[in-house]
Amino acid sequence: MSTGKQSRDAEFAEYVASRSGWLRKVAFLLCSDWHRADDLVQETITKLYTNWHRAGQAANRDGYARTVLVNTFLAEQRSPWRRRTAAIALEAVEGGVVVEPDIAATMDLQQALTGLPPRQRATVVLRYYCDLTVEQTADALGCSSGNVKSQTSRGLSALRRSLGVGRLGGVEA
Amino acid sequence: MNRESSELAAMMDELAGSAAPPSRVDVGTAIRVGRGRIRRRRVVTGATTLVVVALAGLVAQVFPAPGPGLPAAPGYGTGTPTPPPSRLTASPSGSPPSGSSQSGSFTPPYSDYTPLPPYPTPSRTTPSGPDPLVVPGTFGWLPAWAADITTTGELPVVYVSDGSEGADRRTVTLQLFPGSQTPEGYDYPGRTETDPVNGHQAYLGQIPFGSNPDRVLMWQTGSGRWASLRASQLSADERKDLPRIAASVVFKDTPTPLPAKVPKVPGDPQLASVTLTTPVNGRSGYWSFQVRYGQIHSALDLTVESMAARSTPTAGKTASAEATLPGSTCREDKGVRVCAMSTGDPGSDPLPSVDALTAWLNQVELLGQDQSNWTTQGFK
Numbered sequence: 258m259s260t261g262k263q264s265r266d267a268e269f270a271e272y273v274a275s276r277s278g279w280l281r282k283v284a285f286l287l288c289s290d291w292h293r294a295d296d297l298v299q300e301t302i303t304k305l306y307t308n309w310h311r312a313g314q315a316a317n318r319d320g321y322a323r324t325v326l327v328n329t330f331l332a333e334q335r336s337p338w339r340r341r342t343a344a345i346a347l348e349a350v351e352g353g354v355v356v357e358p359d360i361a362a363t364m365d366l367q368q369a370l371t372g373l374p375p376r377q378r379a380t381v382v383l384r385y386y387c388d389l390t391v392e393q394t395a396d397a398l399g400c401s402s403g404n405v406k407s408q409t410s411r412g413l414s415a416l417r418r419s420l421g422v423g424r425l426g427g428v429e430a
Numbered sequence: 431m432n433r434e435s436s437e438l439a440a441m442m443d444e445l446a447g448s449a450a451p452p453s454r455v456d457v458g459t460a461i462r463v464g465r466g467r468i469r470r471r472r473v474v475t476g477a478t479t480l481v482v483v484a485l486a487g488l489v490a491q492v493f494p495a496p497g498p499g500l501p502a503a504p505g506y507g508t509g510t511p512t513p514p515p516s517r518l519t520a521s522p523s524g525s526p527p528s529g530s531s532q533s534g535s536f537t538p539p540y541s542d543y544t545p546l547p548p549y550p551t552p553s554r555t556t557p558s559g560p561d562p563l564v565v566p567g568t569f570g571w572l573p574a575w576a577a578d579i580t581t582t583g584e585l586p587v588v589y590v591s592d593g594s595e596g597a598d599r600r601t602v603t604l605q606l607f608p609g610s611q612t613p614e615g616y617d618y619p620g621r622t623e624t625d626p627v628n629g630h631q632a633y634l635g636q637i638p639f640g641s642n643p644d645r646v647l648m649w650q651t652g653s654g655r656w657a658s659l660r661a662s663q664l665s666a667d668e669r670k671d672l673p674r675i676a677a678s679v680v681f682k683d684t685p686t687p688l689p690a691k692v693p694k695v696p697g698d699p700q701l702a703s704v705t706l707t708t709p710v711n712g713r714s715g716y717w718s719f720q721v722r723y724g725q726i727h728s729a730l731d732l733t734v735e736s737m738a739a740r741s742t743p744t745a746g747k748t749a750s751a752e753a754t755l756p757g758s759t760c761r762e763d764k765g766v767r768v769c770a771m772s773t774g775d776p777g778s779d780p781l782p783s784v785d786a787l788t789a790w791l792n793q794v795e796l797l798g799q800d801q802s803n804w805t806t807q808g809f810k
Contacts, residue, residue: 281455286445306460382442
């Protein structure tokens with residue numbers, strides 16, 4: 258193997274080692290399933306590898322990785338087969354058992370997130386977990402700022418309904 | 431960010447940090463699969479170039495380029511082609527671990543996208559009781575490559591791995607679905623009916639991902655509930671053992687003996703997760719037991735592990751040789767090491783103070799290396 262390829266692989270491996278945990282968390286928030294989160298991250302880093310030179314040219318490599326992840330997730334959601342089974346996945350989350358309040362709140366959120374349409378879910382995760390601005394979220398999703406605001410507003414309204422009155426009452430879209 | 435936004439962010443952070451099973455993300459596989467895609471892309475690009483050149487030559491012969499003074503015909507000419515608009519761009523954004531603050535734009539790859547199928551979501555529960563590690567089933571037989579088993583107290587899932595930490599780590603994951611959940615909708619690509627397992631309906635599917643897709647064997651158990659075995663990185667020969675592994679599983683909620691008796695934590699924080707990894711197939715050596723209390727930003731982690739060398743390809747390290755994490759308090763006894771570490775502010779609710787933590791750690795009773803001495807009454 259050439260020295261250049263070795264260097265590229267080492268740089269890539271180092272990057273993945275430092276970022277896979279973070280990507281995995283974002284992926285889990287998007288899909289609510291650790292198995293699928295692993296699949297999403299695995300696919301994402303494979304795409305990153307095949308375009309590593311481009312990722313290196315991107316001024317914000319983390320932003321590049323995050324956008325590839327989100328778009329891989331959204332592309333998956335668009336597949337007809339995925340749409341057919343989405344309702345079943347939601348049922349799986351809802352099929353949980355009775356749990357203690359702290360964990361219950363977390364599971365409530367998981368269930369509430371799962372109930373959001375994929376694009377709304379991605380918008381909420383990018384805005385509030387990744388702490389992106391409206392404009393940055395619009396860039397990542399390839400849509401307008403107005404679209405991000407409307408998606409965020411609808412997503413938060415749905416979360417409030419799911420989590421109960423009083424939760425997230427002051428979150429601004 | 432206002433208070434409520436912070437609350438939502440904190441809830442998401444907690445959700446993303448809770449009860450995560452061992453990661454299957456594999457950088458070696460990404461590199462191997464990525465190289466294959468790059469090769470294919472080059473082949474396709476080269477072939478496309480040849481076709482374009484050939485067509486251009488043909489077009490040039492049929493429609494000669496305009497001479498001086500003549501307008502260029504529409505559809506071809508000397509102008510620089512305008513690239514299609516980017517479907518998306520990225521700019522400085524987000525708060526990844528290192529917090530980059532640069533700017534730029536790019537077009538992500540789409541051409542090699544393969545839709546990923548969903549995988550059934552296990553329901554989580556809260557570990558509790560004197561033994562919070564109750565597994566849904568036990569294996570009666572495992573292939574020779576199986577080196578260790580990992581179980582968690584909050585997911586009805588059992589992981590079997592070859593014990594390696596490398597790019598080709600082989601794993602088999604057992605999952606039992608709740609009674610209300612039927613997997614008939616999970617119509618995996620390549621689904622094929624297979625021989626019954628213990629006389630019950632079964633089928634095989636695959637997760638079309640990477641060069642060696644995961645395979646899933648789903649079967650109905652004697653109780654009517656469905657179970658699955660998901661195999662990752664197994665060879666074709668090794669996958670032939672899946673029905674035998676499945677047939678050997680005895681489904682019964684079984685408390686797992688634990689290597690320590692853990693006293694009540696001062697302040698009584700919520701038990702969040704319990705994970706045990708032990709060797710199987712007659713192997714001995716490294717094992718680990720991990721307990722987490724509290725939440726992601728205010729957690730207390732207890733780790734009990736053997737000080738034996740790991741019997742894996744990446745072996746050589748022992749528990750005692752591994753660096754003690756900053757902020758952790760440890761002690762050793764009977765070939766076992768126990769460490770406690772707060773990831774929040776010690777003394778803040780619900781974490782005990784440093785002194786109380788040390789006193790508590792000293793009360794953790796270690797039961798040694800011999801698993802026959804372990805207990806199903808480890809938590810009181």
